[in-house]
Amino acid sequence: MLEEDMEVAIKVVVVGNGAVGKSSMIQRYCKGIFTKDYKKTIGVDFLERQIQVNGEDVRLMLWDTAGQEEFDAITKAYYRGENTIESFKAIPTWKEKVVTEVGDIPTVLVQNKIDLLDDSCIKNEEAEALAKKLKVRFYRASVKEDLNVSEVFKYLADKYLQKL
Ligand code: GDP
Numbered sequence: 001m002l003e004e005d006m007e008v009a010i011k012v013v014v015v016g017n018g019a020v021g022k023s024s025m026i027q028r029y030c031k032g033i034f035t036k037d038y039k040k041t042i043g044v045d046f047l048e049r050q051i052q053v054n055g056e057d058v059r060l061m062l063w064d065t066a067g068q069e070e071f072d073a074i075t076k077a078y079y080r081g082e083n084t085i086e087s088f089k090a091i092p093t094w095k096e097k098v099v100t101e102v103g104d105i106p107t108v109l110v111q112n113k114i115d116l117l118d119d120s121c122i123k124n125e126e127a128e129a130l131a132k133k134l135k136v137r138f139y140r141a142s143v144k145e146d147l148n149v150s151e152v153f154k155y156l157a158d159k160y161l162q163k164l
Helices: 024-029 067-076 082-090 089-100 124-133 149-163
Strands: 009-012 046-053 057-064 108-111 136-139
Touching: 009 024, 009 046, 009 149, 024 046, 024 057, 046 149, 057 149, 082 089, 082 124, 089 108, 108 149, 124 136, 136 149
Parallel strands: 009 057, 108 136
Antiparallel strands: 046 057
């Protein structure tokens, strides 16, 4: 059991190809806003938010991985407008990279921008099958419409606390 007044701080890394919405997701969750391009003005390494999970105070520090050395090889592939298929194909590599660099930490797979869903998008079953193969929980989200964003981080915090 944790002391009542103790706060748990959890570092969360958000990885994925460029333009999938990582920074937007962090911004949405920590500041409650959505913009088309805020990146130029963010100017900090991480944003944080405090929540309560099962009565515990938890401070989540959300790191955007762009520019972090250990993720450089993949972020070099970054460019705006990169297509959905490319970012989907890169997921197993991202997962591997996380395990290698950080270890076997609680992980989720998020399909963002579901407000833009059309026929060119990865099918739900395909995304779910990948999540199952990678043994991670799968969420469909829209940072723009604030759909499932807080659920993702709550789940991760909960998983983390269970491991303590
Ligand atoms: P990052 O490179 O992964 O950090 O991606 P960004 O956060 O910079 O987002 C790339 C673009 O996608 C920006 O123009 C965002 O406004 C947009 N975007 C992010 N999330 C969503 C979403 O859920 N729906 C829509 N329609 N656009 C989004």
